[in-house]
Amino acid sequence: MPETLTPSQIEFYECQGYLIIEGRVPDGIINAIRAEISRFQDMARKMTESDDRIDLEDSHTPDAPRIRRVKLPHTQSEVVDDLMRSDHILAPVRDLIGPDLRLQTTKLNMKSAGFGAAVEWHQDWAFYPYTNDDVLAVGLIIDDMDLENGPLMVIPGTHRGEIYNHHHNGVFAGAMDLEACGLDVKQAVPLIGPAGSISIHHARIVHGSALNTSARDRRIIFYEMMAADTFPVVGGRGKWEGIEEFDDRILCGSATLEPRVVPCPMRIAFPDPPEQGSIYEVQKAMGRRSFGVVR
Ligand SMILES: O=C(O)CCC(=O)C(=O)O
Numbered sequence: 358m359p360e361t362l363t364p365s366q367i368e369f370y371e372c373q374g375y376l377i378i379e380g381r382v383p384d385g386i387i388n389a390i391r392a393e394i395s396r397f398q399d400m401a402r403k404m405t406e407s408d409d410r411i412d413l414e415d416s417h418t419p420d421a422p423r424i425r426r427v428k429l430p431h432t433q434s435e436v437v438d439d440l441m442r443s444d445h446i447l448a449p450v451r452d453l454i455g456p457d458l459r460l461q462t463t464k465l466n467m468k469s470a471g472f473g474a475a476v477e478w479h480q481d482w483a484f485y486p487y488t489n490d491d492v493l494a495v496g497l498i499i500d501d502m503d504l505e506n507g508p509l510m511v512i513p514g515t516h517r518g519e520i521y522n523h524h525h526n527g528v529f530a531g532a533m534d535l536e537a538c539g540l541d542v543k544q545a546v547p548l549i550g551p552a553g554s555i556s557i558h559h560a561r562i563v564h565g566s567a568l569n570t571s572a573r574d575r576r577i578i579f580y581e582m583m584a585a586d587t588f589p590v591v592g593g594r595g596k597w598e599g600i601e602e603f604d605d606r607i608l609c610g611s612a613t614l615e616p617r618v619v620p621c622p623m624r625i626a627f628p629d630p631p632e633q634g635s636i637y638e639v640q641k642a643m644g645r646r647s648f649g650v651v652r
Pocket residue numbers: 464466468476481507508509564565566577636
């Protein structure tokens with residue numbers, strides 16, 4: 358029996374590769390996360406370059422601080438960590454990929470009013486293929502997200518198709534040329550909803566998001582996770598520091614030493630691009646931009 362999703366929501370996710378659930382996280386938690394973001398902004402005022410906690414927009418200065426991403430926010434904020442381990446987030450994921458769940462990574466993408474950076478079209482699976490594809494990302498919508506403030510967009514059904522070319526000039530660029538891949542932006546669906554909603558997208562679905570040119574922030578936390586019997590394959594960028602660290606990332610249920618292997622299309626996410634770091638840096642190797650650049 359599902360814990361929280363209806364059979365039609367589960368069927369929708371399986372066919373389309375995404376889901377939006379409105380009103381999933383209470384206002385009190387959303388407000389506490391907004392207070393944590395103010396703390397990160399204070400940290401950024403003292404920074405001149407990105408570090409392993411905070412990724413800055415190219416246009417950042419300490420006087421006009423601009424955060425692009427807070428890295429691994431669950432390690433920097435108890436509120437973000439507690440929410441990740443709560444049923445608000447885990448119950449719908451258990452309904453989709455089973456009771457035993459492991460963390461892949463977390464990130465808080467800021468996309469601030471007026472200048473928030475775009476994310477080029479890509480499949481998360483191109484960065485990190487695993488032994489099976491019960492891998493997904495839960496997006497916590499912190500500000501009302503609509504068409505104007507750069508929502509996440511997905512191309513429905515692509516989670517069942519191929520893994521497209523994410524290389525450019527012989528290096529991994531973490532981004533696709535939609536047209537060259539035979540896809541059309543008109544097929545894309547925006548994952549919009551009021552603050553406190555969550556989106557869920559499959560690791561193989563094609564997705565991206567435009568610049569935020571509106572006067573409103575669009576902040577979202579991604580909790581990326583997978584079934585516990587899902588192991589990284591060589592040639593991916595998924596984190597692997599040994600079994601102890603891997604098992605420390607169990608979020609609920611039990612770990613296993615028996616990977617479930619399901620054939621899925623894959624590509625090797627190497628050689629390295631010249632710019633290392635977050636997806637925004639890696640995607641600079643693409644050259645041509647689908648959504649324009651931040652000023
Ligand atoms: O923040 C967004 O809209 C998209 C983020 C994304 O796809 C990613 O970080 O992999």
